[in-house]
Amino acid sequence: MKIFVINGPNLNMLGIREPDHYGRETYSELVEKIQRHCREKGICVEIFQSNHEGDLVDKIQSAYKNADGIVINPGAYTHTSIAILDAVKAVAIPTVEVHISKVEEREDFRQISYVRLACVKTITGHGTDGYIEAIDFLTDKK
Numbered sequence: 816m817k818i819f820v821i822n823g824p825n826l827n828m829l830g831i832r833e834p835d836h837y838g839r840e841t842y843s844e845l846v847e848k849i850q851r852h853c854r855e856k857g858i859c860v861e862i863f864q865s866n867h868e869g870d871l872v873d874k875i876q877s878a879y880k881n882a883d884g885i886v887i888n889p890g891a892y893t894h895t896s897i898a899i900l901d902a903v904k905a906v907a908i909p910t911v912e913v914h915i916s917k918v919e920e921r922e923d924f925r926q927i928s929y930v931r932l933a934c935v936k937t938i939t940g941h942g943t944d945g946y947i948e949a950i951d952f953l954t955d956k957k
């Protein structure tokens with residue numbers, strides 16, 4: 816069982832950026848938390864972050880035949896990127912959308928999610944625990 820966890824722009828700034836929305840946990844703490852959970856559950860995980868849309872598309876494409884599930888937080892590209900939506904559709908791998916903040920209670924421009932159209936589940940507002948819930952959702956089903 817192999818899971819890709821893919822994070823978009825500014826998620827590397829966790830712990831520094833807008834703590835009221837995203838909390839005080841740093842990106843490396845998030846990475847450690849995911850790795851520990853996957854180790855305990857015997858799941859193979861690859862964690863990736865990029866601030867660049869094309870790099871995110873490349874990473875999603877590389878999941879084809881290499882991953883059984885994808886957990887994705889595309890950051891602001893959630894609300895703009897048809898390319899990320901198309902990449903998730905192209906690989907046709909079960910994908911869970913995660914947002915640390917409760918996007919549905921934020922600005923109007925955050926109410927559109929393109930990637931959601933290709934996702935089997937969306938988790939919002941559970942902080943970084945949302946990543947763990949997404950991994951469990953993808954792996955407990957198998």
Ligand code: DQA
Nearest residue numbers: 825888890891914915916925
């Ligand atoms: C986010 C929500 C997005 O609207 C925002 O642009 C982010 C983070 C979240 O995890 O809550 O960068 O995806």
